[in-house]
Amino acid sequence: MSSNLDLFYAVIPAGGVGSRLWPLSRASQPKFLHDVAGTGETLLRSTWLRLTPLCSADRIMVVTGCKHADEVRSQLPELDESNIVLETEGRDSTAAIGLAAAILERRHPGAIIGSFAADHLVHSDVRFRRAVREAVAAAEDDYIVTLGIQPVEASTAFGYIRAGEPLVIEDAPSARAVEAFVEKPKLATARRYLASGEYLWNAGMFIARARRLLEVLAENAPELAAGIEEIADAWDTDARDEVTARVWPGLEKIAIDYTVAEPAAKQGALAVIPGFFGWDDVGDFAAVSRVHLGADSDAEINVIGDVDRVVSTGSTGLVIGQTERIIAVAGIPNVIVVDTPDALLVTTREHAQDVKQIVAALGKSEHPEVL
Amino acid sequence: MSSNLDLFYAVIPAGGVGSRLWPLSRASQPKFLHDVAGTGETLLRSTWLRLTPLCSADRIMVVTGCKHADEVRSQLPELDESNIVLETEGRDSTAAIGLAAAILERRHPGAIIGSFAADHLVHSDVRFRRAVREAVAAAEDDYIVTLGIQPVEASTAFGYIRAGEPLVIEDAPSARAVEAFVEKPKLATARRYLASGEYLWNAGMFIARARRLLEVLAENAPELAAGIEEIADAWDTDARDEVTARVWPGLEKIAIDYTVAEPAAKQGALAVIPGFFGWDDVGDFAAVSRVHLGADSDAEINVIGDVDRVVSTGSTGLVIGQTERIIAVAGIPNVIVVDTPDALLVTTREHAQDVKQIVAALGKSEHPEVL
CATH class of the missing domain: 3.90.550.10 (Spore Coat Polysaccharide Biosynthesis Protein SpsA; Chain A)
Known part of the structure; x- marks a missing residue:
């Protein structure tokens, strides 16, 4: 063949x-x-x-x-x-x-x-x-x-x-x-x-x-x-x-x-x-969360980055840490936190598509350089 | 008198x-x-x-x-x-x-x-x-x-x-x-x-x-x-x-x-x-939010820090920014975000008291130095 x-x-x-x-x-x-x-x-x-x-x-x-x-x-x-x-x-x-x-x-x-x-x-x-x-x-x-x-x-x-x-x-x-x-x-x-x-x-x-x-x-x-x-x-x-x-x-x-x-x-x-x-197509952070977590998606906070730097209580979701900072999350189910050196995003899986609006707003803001 | x-x-x-x-x-x-x-x-x-x-x-x-x-x-x-x-x-x-x-x-x-x-x-x-x-x-x-x-x-x-x-x-x-x-x-x-x-x-x-x-x-x-x-x-x-x-x-x-x-x-x-x-007594971030916002507390995201660096959609609450980073929040009502150079907290007004548990967990973590 x-x-x-x-x-x-x-x-x-x-x-x-x-x-x-x-x-x-x-x-x-x-x-x-x-x-x-x-x-x-x-x-x-x-x-x-x-x-x-x-x-x-x-x-x-x-x-x-x-x-x-x-x-x-x-x-x-x-x-x-x-x-x-x-x-x-x-x-x-x-x-x-x-x-x-x-x-x-x-x-x-x-x-x-x-x-x-x-x-x-x-x-x-x-x-x-x-x-x-x-x-x-x-x-x-x-x-x-x-x-x-x-x-x-x-x-x-x-x-x-x-x-x-x-x-x-x-x-x-x-x-x-x-x-x-x-x-x-x-x-x-x-x-x-x-x-x-x-x-x-x-x-x-x-x-x-x-x-x-x-x-x-x-x-x-x-x-x-x-x-x-x-x-x-x-x-x-x-x-x-x-x-x-x-x-x-x-x-x-x-x-x-x-x-x-x-x-x-x-x-x-x-x-x-x-x-x-x-x-x-890993089009949004809900997808990132899905492909990263697999079947265990409702279990707890999952981390892409240094897991020792993430502390949570009463939360599920995904934390992507690209800095040396400690990230603490309390009481937010399905949270998405993306922590980078010059920009931070906080949302939930349900609102992963809303990042489009954030990007649009940033384009018109004082700081389009972070896009 | x-x-x-x-x-x-x-x-x-x-x-x-x-x-x-x-x-x-x-x-x-x-x-x-x-x-x-x-x-x-x-x-x-x-x-x-x-x-x-x-x-x-x-x-x-x-x-x-x-x-x-x-x-x-x-x-x-x-x-x-x-x-x-x-x-x-x-x-x-x-x-x-x-x-x-x-x-x-x-x-x-x-x-x-x-x-x-x-x-x-x-x-x-x-x-x-x-x-x-x-x-x-x-x-x-x-x-x-x-x-x-x-x-x-x-x-x-x-x-x-x-x-x-x-x-x-x-x-x-x-x-x-x-x-x-x-x-x-x-x-x-x-x-x-x-x-x-x-x-x-x-x-x-x-x-x-x-x-x-x-x-x-x-x-x-x-x-x-x-x-x-x-x-x-x-x-x-x-x-x-x-x-x-x-x-x-x-x-x-x-x-x-x-x-x-x-x-x-x-x-x-x-x-x-x-x-x-x-x-x-400003005992937790719900109180910080309350004393900072006054009557307008349900209106939108309020910012302590550089308001030009905060972008939000579908969210209310409080962002405290102590870094130069852009902070974006999407779809979280009553959110509390506290962004400092070495530690980040994400929670909601309803869970402001849970920060106590975060602090307790950090005390036992690899990084008690951030307390």
């Missing part, structure tokens, strides 16, 4: 601040550069290690912001300099993944690419790789393929994928057609989705022939596709900087879900491989 | 850590050395300023721990060195006030002393002084006098004084006999006390002729009284250090309520002047 990996290249879009993880995650030090799950590795490094058994280090491309280049190089010393695509500014996932696809198609005609965000958590790397292998097989059959996550709760935080008929594809026995993409639902709808067994979480993982992906893109966002191709033409030449500086800032900011995945679904060109590998 | 102040001397016992105010209050920097009410002055300095219109600076004696001597001198530069009584270790209020009384009686025979804790808050200094003047008049009539605080709520945090018949004393028109001292009551009892109008809070403020106070003490705690007199005899001689070192550590640790006030009440020798001056 491993023969179909001969053409496989991985792309890691490493963007997005993860603002609901402030003050752990900052504009200068975003979520993917942190070990937010307490695994001992940053999310970026975990993503890298999850992929290297599928493709050698020289086949992994990272797309990230210029200001994160040094940190990415330091966390991924095996990453080839030619495989770092630096963005002067973020232009959303179509531009990022599209450019990587266009560069890789030029360098390795016929390449099958898989795009995997740098800031998600996967529990079973083995099951993840098994799903990717199936996805690559389906991509060889010219499908655009996504990995759909088997829901474990009626989450309203993710978009959903409605799975259709099983597809008959060699080496991809679990592949199914995708009937539709659905935006983040209300709770009642999410419950219905979960009960039906026909819905999967959209984790934004796409596998396809680079050429196929670019074709679908060109059909649905021709201007954006043309800009990407123009930059890709210049990428491995002396004209890279000039063309990129001229074209990149004008590219439409739009998620690849809208430019490629949804149109492909409508054409019957999108397949999904259901994933049972345990996945979390 | 001011003539009866000719014999008046004030004693300020400045002891007690105020452990429910950790991490603001520390063993090395106790409550009375802080501006916990946000008035712009420390509680010790406020107490001093409240008294100096009643008696000149050279008539105020401060009893405090050796380790606080420098800070007390720095906060009270007008304090005469001969009026600082330093304790090598705390022996509770009978020893502290008794020794001050015995020293003052020797220096100024016939002295009337008033003892006022260094760590309480009074809202109306003018009304306070009017009450003290009445108390001094009653003390001239040989009563042991206490100021009883008119309750404003059914508090279970204070002991109560049951007021009896009005006394007929010149220049003390509001003086009443004290029928009994009552320990901190349960809530239902406290409500009954409040409704009856016959009960006052015991704020531990005593005014009496020094000689009278020492007589009552000698009747009820003869050994303790003898030890105090022995130290006082040596105090203004070369033998002070030797005698104090020998006798002080053996003195019984007991509150003056039990050795003087309660026995005097039983003898009909205790008078009370009801006080309407607004008083708070």
